[in-house]
Amino acid sequence: MLLGVLFVGISNYFGVNAVPYIRLTIDYIKTASTQNHPTSDSYHQLFIYGIYMLGYAALSGFFLFMTRQTIIVMSRMIEYDLKNEIYDHYQKLDISFYKRNNTGDLMNRISEDVSKVRMYLGPAIMYILNTSFLFYFTITKMVTVDIKLTLFVLAPLPLLAISIYFVSDMINKKSTKVQEKLSEITTLSQESFSGIRVLKAYGREKHFIKEFEGLSNNYKNITMGLVKIESLFQPFIVLLIGFSTLFTLYIGGTLAIKHQITYGNIAEFMVYVNKLTWPIASLGWVTSLIQRAAASQTRINEFLHTEPEIKSTTSSIKIIEGEIIFKNVSFTYPDTGIKALKNVSFVIQKGHSLAIIGRTGSGKSTIANLICRLYEPDSGEILIDGENINEIPLSSLRSQIGYAPQDVILFSDTITNNIAFSIDEDQQSKEAIIQAAQDADIYSNIIEFKNQFETIVGERGITLSGGQKQRIAIARAIIKKPQIMIFDDCLSAVDTQTEEMILGNLKKIMISKTSLIISHRISTVKNAGNIIVLEKGEIVEYGNHQQLLEKQGTYFELYKMQLLEEEKSA
Ligand SMILES: Nc1ncnc2c1ncn2[C@@H]1O[C@H](COP(=O)(O)OP(=O)(O)OP(=O)(O)O)[C@@H](O)[C@H]1O
Ligand SMILES: [Mg+2]
Structure with missing residues (x-):
């Protein structure tokens, strides 16, 4: 100048x-x-x-x-x-x-x-x-x-x-x-x-x-x-x-x-x-x-000058073990004023799995959002390894969570890069990508494409079917072997047979990892040890498949309805 x-x-x-x-x-x-x-x-x-x-x-x-x-x-x-x-x-x-x-x-x-x-x-x-x-x-x-x-x-x-x-x-x-x-x-x-x-x-x-x-x-x-x-x-x-x-x-x-x-x-x-x-x-x-x-x-x-409301208080690196506790958590979406969660409490022990089921709009995805700290609860607290989630550096928290969201977003890039999205380029390995694709049961689809793993998925993954997109999202979530895995309704677009196969694979991966499986389908959650039933933002039932059926409540109703539908389509 x-x-x-x-x-x-x-x-x-x-x-x-x-x-x-x-x-x-x-x-x-x-x-x-x-x-x-x-x-x-x-x-x-x-x-x-x-x-x-x-x-x-x-x-x-x-x-x-x-x-x-x-x-x-x-x-x-x-x-x-x-x-x-x-x-x-x-x-x-x-x-x-x-x-x-x-x-x-x-x-x-x-x-x-x-x-x-x-x-x-x-x-x-x-x-x-x-x-x-x-x-x-x-x-x-x-x-x-x-x-x-x-x-x-x-x-x-x-x-x-x-x-x-x-x-x-x-x-x-x-x-x-x-x-x-x-x-x-x-x-x-x-x-x-x-x-x-x-x-x-x-x-x-x-x-x-x-x-x-x-x-x-x-x-x-x-x-x-x-x-x-x-x-x-x-x-x-x-x-x-x-x-x-x-x-x-x-x-x-x-x-x-x-x-x-x-x-x-x-x-x-x-x-x-x-x-x-x-x-x-x-x-x-x-x-x-x-x-x-x-x-x-x-x-x-x-x-x-807009400051992020959600930010890290410390910058140290923290290794997460995976115990998640919700203590009387309530949450209202700031723009709509919709009370999405009311007084929700549960514990997922480290290395265990929890399934959440509930009708549409019951607040399931909101729980996932809160664990990733995309939003903060109005009252109550979320603890991870006994520590308030706000005390954990954001980057440590999010880098150790594998999250397959409900609405899959793919980038206009190759399948490889979409799967390895969560990993830095120098740490990507061909084997890990293939393994993740196999576990998500998408491998056989990918190798049928002309360019296989190098296939470019168009804007928002326009070249893939709904179920294929979901499985790529699953592969993306599991590839980095995170300590906490969240699958938000990400099997809704695949048939029950494929679902069973993927769940079987995931079970192997999820050994010693904490996982949260969200779904509105009984078939997805029925084998989980612990199931929470959400209704209008509240936990109404809790137990395993058998116990929940015996309660003859919301879960039982969902079960009956879905059984009926299956029979109809069969
Ligand atoms: N970003 C948002 N802003 C405002 N309100 C929201 C937002 N996301 C969800 N909601 C509202 O919060 C409530 C709970 O939504 P949530 O997405 O948690 O439901 P869900 O159980 O995941 O439903 P689904 O099975 O359809 O995915 C709904 O009433 C919804 O309208
Ligand atoms: Mg949802």
Whole structure:
């Protein structure tokens, strides 16, 4: 930045100092042309002046290059840092933050807003410096010629700056609107492409085409307005420059006739005025850039200053053994106010397994969320190895939990990378990946694909069936051999036979590991030693399959219903 300031100064110094040679040349021509016998020396002198002008221009150009190389490069580096800082911070924020803010907004702040801030740090600062130096050097040169002429010639310029400020402001407001319309179009396209299966199945193509056309039309109309302002802009500047030139010619001419200045002075002035016009015009533009950058930085700061509510109190590494205790845990989702868990207490001893069953919306997934500390309970406490979960460093906690969530998310990457997602690249081994795939009973499916483990699963795993996706999620959860494993309804899309096979495999893996199996299907949980039955956020029954059947309560009802369904489908 400091070097940049220096370079702008030098560049302008040379730029302005080339101009007097125009005066010298013209005045020289005038004198030389009045002589009757021009010698070759006269032409030689013209050549020398030319060389000087060229030299100054080249030096000015070189330092202009250096200016851009320092200031613009600096702004790009800050942009890079800022982007990384925001992204880093995003990664620390809680799930609830993401529920509150929409994806478009998050993305905008990291791209649009950052680039507006960069426009300030780079071009805006550079133009301000440039204008200041140029102004200083030019005006000092101009007043030495004639103060009155200087004042007249410069008179239209402030008007220029002010009007450009207003026009830029108008352009900015319009382009913000254009941006908004554009993001509406993006959102619609994105949703319709990712939901293309539903869209086509319901035959809604026409509807979406119409919707898209409507949005495009809005966009077009607003851009037309923008184009109109922009087209008026340039002619207006040219007009004002014209006035300056007119003043220079008229007043300069008068003074020259009175022999107060020379012809060369007039030419010199014209060049000064020309040199000043764009930088002064840019002041208006720069002002609006600064305003925009300020607004963007405020938006960025709003997110950067959002502190994650869930964070580690210590940073040490803790090895988890796996005992999980829920003590009177209640939890309400902050945004909806839905009381998802009420006074839930249970114990899973280290190395043991617990199954949770319950109807939809009974709070099963919420328990899994709380164990991963994606949310914190309102009251009661969760203990792991006898220690409050809040005391365990987040990274230690989460790295030792293998969690197969209910809604499987796969990344647009190879199957290998999707399975080995939880492991650092240098620790991945082919054998471990194959083993995990076998245990999750997905291996035979994978090797049927043309590219086998290198098959790219499309966005959100569009190329896989529901059951295949679930089994990849299971493989992902077990590959790192975590001490605690949570399977949230991740066998719901596979048939009971496959389910039995996977459960058998998991049993082997889960020896000496703590595990939580969540399901709304009896078949998934019936072999578990301990089963909890949840209803509307409360534990209503507890026991093993046999004991629960004997109670003739909720579990028994679920059992009867599912047995009936099985018979129907058989
Ligand atoms: N992120 C969330 N924000 C607000 N409310 C939520 C959220 N997730 C779940 N809920 C609400 O909390 C209650 C319990 O949901 P939960 O996902 O724990 O049920 P579940 O037992 O896993 O159901 P399912 O069998 O359908 O998966 C539901 O009433 C649900 O509407
Ligand atoms: Mg659930």
